[in-house]
Amino acid sequence: MKLPNLFTYNYKDELNMNMQISQLLSIRTIELFxxxxxxRLGLEKASLKNKFYRVVWSNQWEPSTKTQHASDIYCARFGYGNHSNEDISTVDVADIPEHDLLVGGFPCQDYSVASTLKNSHGIIGKKGVLWWEIYRILEQKKEKAPKYLMLENVDRLLKSPASQRGRDFAIILSSLNSLGYGVEWRVINASDYGMPQRRRRIFIMAYKKGTKLHLNLKEKMPQEILNKEGIFAKTFPIKTVYKEDIVSLELADDLVDITNNFNKNSPKKNSFYETGYMIDGVCYTATCKAEHQGDFSALGDFLQDEKDVPKEFYITEEELEKWKYHKGSKSIERVNKTTGHKYLYSEGSMGFPDCLKKPSRTIITGEGGASASRFKHVVCVDGRYRRLTPVELERLNMFPDNHTIGVSDSKRAFLMGNALVVGVVERLGNKLLEELE
Structure with a gap:
């Protein structure tokens, strides 16, 4: 299916844009994964006086599908220029343009290191683990590596793997430290700051040695960074973190040592909490609670007019009983296929239908399709039960209406389950622009 192309080329428009760019400071950006x-949407919404973000290269590759739905949509919305639809591990770093900012939502995987390369600072991580592709770009760019990173992941990254809580995040922090970066992180629930979806994700900002932001982490005290002076503290305020509640730890330089030994003595104890930063291999971290003075969003405010909802999204009386069963509490006897041991599987009830006066629950990749499910959203409007439409899912992630049009409704739902809340990136992007020297 040919996707609607929202990108149109006009020579005069490009010429005018280039003239305007010459008078502005553009932050050259590459978008991975x-x-x-x-x-890109979040950063392009962010702007400050004479500063803005300009995506100079992007990469999207889905190894498990023949049709590259996400990449096709990306190109239909932003154009085909400087976009790579190939396995990032096969891309020559020399072919990636110089850039100031690298952004991406890299997959949560096993980041363990197999071995270090003898007589060099290189490392060998597991094949196909995409964190090491970010590392490869930073390492091979050397002095031309980007000054700033903005990354996103699921919040369980702070606690993985279960057998060595925090090991994977320690590997990421230590590897960035070896490349000369200071790092801030924060677990952000978008709804805590007035956005329409309860989506918890960890956001990571990194600053190269020699930048004002790196020096800020080096010179300020931990309590200052976490409460007032860090990028996250300025963008997403929190209730006061007290000095006695801040935990510090020093990371090993040897990534193999971290892989084998990190948190081995107390594997179930958390080493990293919702907010923190790392400078020169030393981490400071604490639990935190959001402090938001503005309005909060409600699911009901993001629904389409009922006359625009296709009939296939409505749930029949017969099907409604199946939905109620999945959403309700239950205890089911199950058998372990390996041991033959019988056990009772229990789960509590969920709110049904979804409350229209609160932010929505997290959108999942399995949101699409008409079959009854425990985790899909169901709303009741004017006495009629229905699933959420693709446009509504886009709105809950703060995407433009019909951004994903051109593929099936189920695929559109899947893509939104994989997406992030654009408003978080926009706010971070604005704050970064303010802080740039």
Whole structure:
């Protein structure tokens, strides 16, 4: 199916744009694991006086499918220029343009290191683990590596793997430290700051040695960074973190040592909490609670007019009983296939239908399709029960209406389950522009 192309080329428009760019400071940006462009949308919404973000290269590759739905949508919305639809591990770093900012939502995987390369600072991580592709770009760019990183992941990254809580995040922090970066992180629930979806994700900002932001982490005290002076503290305020509640730890330089030994003595104890930063291999971290003075969003405010909802999204009386069963509490006897041991599987009830006066629950990749499910959203409007439409899912991630049009409704739902809340990136992007020297 040919996707609607929202990108049109006009020579005069490009000429005028280039003239305007010459008078502005553009932050050259590359977007990795781009999906359908959530980072790009957020950054392009961000602007400050004479500063703005300009995506100079992007990459999106889905190894498990023949049709590259996300990449096709990305190109239909932003154009085909400087976009790579190939396995990032096969891309020559020399072919990636110089850039100031690298952004991406990299997959949560096993980041363990197999071995270090003898007589060099290189490392060998597991094949196909995409964190090491970010590392490869930074390492091979050397002095031309980007000054700033903005990354996103699921919040369980702070606690993985279960057998060595925090090991994977320690590997990421230590590897960035070896490349000369200071790092801030924060677990952000978008709904805590007035956005329409309860989506918890960890956002990571990194600053190269020699930048003002790196020096800020080096010179300020931990309590200052976490409460007032860090990028996250300025963008997403929190209730006061007290000095006695801040935990510090020093990371090993040897990534193999971290892989084998990190948190081995107390594997179930958390080493990293919702907010923190790392400078020169030393981490400072604490639990935190959001402090938001503005309005909060409600699911009901993001629904389409009922006359625009296709009939296939409504749930029949017969099907409604199946939905109620999945959403309700239950205890089911199950048998372990390996041991033959019988056990009772229990789960509590969920709110049904979804409350229209609160932010929505997290959108999942399995949101699409008409079959009854425990985790899909169901709303009741004017006495009629229905699933959420693709446009509504886009709105809950703060994407433009019909951003993903051109593929099936189920695929559109899947893509939104994989996306991020654009508003978080927009706010971080604005704050970064303010802080740039």
């Amino acid at each position: 781009a999906g359908v462009g959530g980072f």
